[in-house]
Amino acid sequence: MKPLAMGRGGGTMEAMSPPADPDRAPSASHALSAAPPRMTRLSPLALVLIAFAIAAPAHAQFVPSASGSWMSAWPNGPPTSGLTPWVWVDQHGFGYGVGGTLALDLGGPLFSDLRHAPTSERPRLEVGAFGAGPSPRQAAPLFGALSTRLHVASDTRGAWLASSGAAAGGENLPLVGGGAWLKHGQITFTMQVVHFLGRMRVVQPQASASRQAPADTESTTGLVPSETSELSVDVRLLTGAETAASWTLQRLELQSRVGIAVGVHQPPAHWGEMRVSYWARPSLALFARARSAAEVPAALEPVRGNQAAVGIQLAPGRGSGGPPTRDSRVQGVKVERLEPLRYRIVLRTVARSVEVSSDATGWTAVAARRLGLNWWEAVLPLTPGIHRIAMRVDGGVWIPQPGIPTTLDEFGGQVGLIVVE
C-alpha cells in the first residue's frame, strides 16, 4: 500500500517532459484533435495569451500605493495578474487610476528552456501598465508607466529586477530598480530601490523669488528665479529607497510605506504612507490613505505634501470571497507510510500549532508534533481507499493540505483527498 496523492507545495518545479509509457497507445484521444499541425504548434502561445487576457485572475493584488508616483511604476510585492481601477477623494478633489499586470511563469510550458532558478523558486516575468492622475482641476500631471519585472519567487519570498518607461506631464521617466519581499505569516515585508535614469527640468512654485539656491545646484541649472515666482529644477540621478509592510487580517489590509530619495541637485525627499483597506466584496475594497511627502519633484509625485484620502478600489476576479482554500504559510506536504495502516503527514509551515483532521480520525482534530523549526508531523491510521483530510494552522480555518487533490466539503470549504492503495 502506498499513497498516490502525495504532493509538495511551495512552488517546486519539475521537468515537463511527458512520461515514457511504452504501453501508451494513440487511441480515442485522437478524435479530439483535428487541428492541422501548424495550428497545434502555435496554439499553446495563443491559448495562454488569450486565457490571460480574458480569464479572471485568481489573486489580483495590484494595490495603488499613491495617486501616481515614480516609486509605484510597478507593483512592489509578489507577481500577480490582474486589473485594478481605483478612485479617491481628498481635500483637493478627486483622483483616479488604473493598473494592470500580467504575470507569466517562466517555468511554465511556454518558457521551459529559461528555467535557471533553484527548484524551490520560479522565475516569472510580469508586465504591467499603470496610469493615475488627479482631478483635471488640479495642476499635477498625469502619470503613466509601462513596466517589466523579472521575478524569482517562491510562496514566501521573492526578489525582482524591474524597468519602466514612465511618463508624467510630458516628461519621460526611464526607471530601473530592484527589490525583494518576504512573507511571514500574514505580514509581507517589502523593500525596493528605484533609480531615475533620465534628466528632466521641473518647475516648482517658489514662495519667495529671493530664495537662495543651494550651492551644489547653481553651477548647472540651479534654482533660477523666474518672473512668475517659479523655480526650474534640474532632476537627475535620482535614487529612491522604500520599505513597506502589509498585514492582512480577514477582510482588512493594513499597509505602510516609508521612503527617501536622494539625487544630484535635488534635496533629499522623503515620504510616508499608511493605508487601510476593507474588502467589502471579494472584488471591491474601500480604502483610506494618509500620506506625507516632502521635497519630491512634482513631475514624479503628483500628490505633494500631506494628503488624507478615501477611495474605492476594484479588483475584478480577485477571488470568490469564500473561505480560504490555501494557506500560503504551508510550504510543503509529504505523505509517508510508516507501516501498514499508519501514515505520517509531514508539512512545513510557520506556526504555533498545526492540527490535522480526517475521516480516519472520525474528524477529530489531531495535534501535529513539531519536528523542528517550521516542520510538523501528524500520524494517521489510513486504510486502503479514499480519505478526506484537512488541516489548520494556529486554530484558523480548516483547509486542504496544499499539493494534494481537493474536493468540496459540502460545508462551504474544501478538503484534501488521499488515495491509499
Add this chain to the structure above:
Amino acid sequence: MKATRSRTRWRWAMAAFVLFLLADDVRAANDPRLDARLDPETAGAVGQVVEKAREKGLPVDPLVARALEGASRQVPGPRIVAAVQNLAAELEMARESLGLGSTAAELVAGAAALAAGVRPDTLARLRAARGTGSVVVPLVVLTDLATRRVPVETASAAVLAATRSRVRDRDLMRLRERIDKDIMAGASPGAATILRTRTLIGPFQGPSGTTQPAPGRTPRSGP
C-alpha cells in the same frame, strides 16, 4: 421422544426469535459515533439515511464520516442531514454509472466527482476506458480539476483522453500537480489543463462541445 423433539423445536424457535429481536435492535441503533457527536434529532435523521443506504447495498461509512465532518465544522443539523442525503444520492448515482461491481472507494470517488459537477456519463466512459482497472485515481484527478475551476467538460475530456491513452495513475497525479501549479502561477485553468494534457499524451484539443457543467448538476460550493 416426541416431547423431547418438541422442546428442541421450541428452543430453536425461541433462539431464532431472540436473535431476530437482537438483530432488529442492532439495525435500529445508530452508529455510536453519530450519537456521541450529533444532537439526537440530527443523529436520528442521519441514521435513517444510513439505514436506507445500507439496505440498498451502498457503503455507509462515508455517510457516517460525512456527518462527523459536519459536526466537526459545527454546522447546523439540517445541513448535516442534507449533506448526508446528497452523498447517499451521489453514491447511488455513481454505482449506476460505474456498475454494480464497483468498489466502495470507486463509489466514493465517483460521488465526489458528481458533486463537483461531472456528468454521470463521464463516469461510465471512464469505467469503459479502464475496464476492470480501478477508476479511483482518474475520478480523484477529475474531481480536483473541477474543484480548481477547470471547466468540467475540459477536465472530463482531459482525464478521459489520458485514461484512454493508458496513462498510469501516478502520471495522472503528476498531470494534476502540474496543472495546479500552472493555475497557481496565474494561468487559466482550462488552458493549463489543455496544454498539460497535450504535453502528456500528444494531440489534445479539449472538449468539442460546451464547457459548461451538465444541466442541473452544478458544482456545489456551499452556502
